[in-house]
Amino acid sequence: MAAPSSPFAFLEDLLGRVGQHLQPPAWAVHEVQHRVVLFLNHVLQQEPEAQERLVRQKGRVVLFQWRGFNMRLQATPAGLLDLAAEGATPDLTLTVTESSPFALAGATLRGDKPAVQIEGDVQLAAEVNWLVDHVRWDVEDDLARVIGDAPAHAIGNAARKVGGALRQFIDKAARSPSKPASQTE
Structure with missing residues (x-):
């Protein structure tokens, strides 16, 4: 029998099994996503250049995915973000490939970006990358x-x-x- 590779292996396995069976209700997911958008817009309003870049991308939809979670964001004419309609076709899909929340948290604390699979518009991907690199709360x-x-x-x-x-x-x-x-x- 192989020994676990990290001290959190048991917790990762437990969270994975529990997460497969317990899903939050749709209204709770929507409320959390709405709060995330409010927070992101608060941060964006402190960076005029970021808003200018988003104005150029107005109407474009980015789909963020990690494990079973996803969120569609759309750039507004004001240079901010809004939740896109559930069925909106994404111009860009960003999928975080690291499935372990502990490994993801560790990489974030080290200041590393998580590995991301990118599909879609290259220019929009470059703008999102600029935002990630330059916008800080x-x-x-x-x-x-x-x-x-x-x-x-x-x-x-x-x-x-x-x-x-x-x-x-x-x-x-x-x-x-x-x-x-x-x-x-």
Whole structure:
């Protein structure tokens, strides 16, 4: 019997089996997607160049897929995003190929982009890539509007230290040699 390749193998297997049988209701999925669009638009409104680039793509639909989840986004004439109709034909399909949520989270914490399969319009794919590379949420700035500059800066510093520690932990775990799998005969 082979030993698990990561300490989270049991959890990954459990989540995979549970996820196959328990699906959220359609209204909950729609509400979460709507909240994601509101958040993305909030971030986009802080980047005028990003909005200009999206204006040039108005009406174009991008389908994002990961495991059993998908989301269709459409660029609006205002340079923002909206949910596209469920049956809308995508101009671009982006499928995250990493199926493990733990591996995906680890790659994200290391600052790596996940592996993505791209199908469709190359120009639109280039614009999406530019947005991913250049648009960032300034959490500290948003927090400062609520609690003030000094506390927001202190929280931001603490969060950066925690993030750095998590990255070091993940890097150390990735570099440590895994134990060879035992074999039964």
